[in-house]
Amino acid sequence: MFDVIIALFDLVIHGDYTPTLHTLGWAEDHPAVDFILTSTGR
Secondary structure, eight states: OHHHHHHHHHHHHHSOOOOOHHHHHHHHTOHHHHHHHHHTTO
């Protein structure tokens, strides 16, 4: 969960988001997070 939070902060601060396998696996189980990541086009 913290990986996703950190990744989202990276996206906001740096405008860059590099998903890890762990983050992607977590997002798959949480549609809201998956939607946020998808809606940013990353």
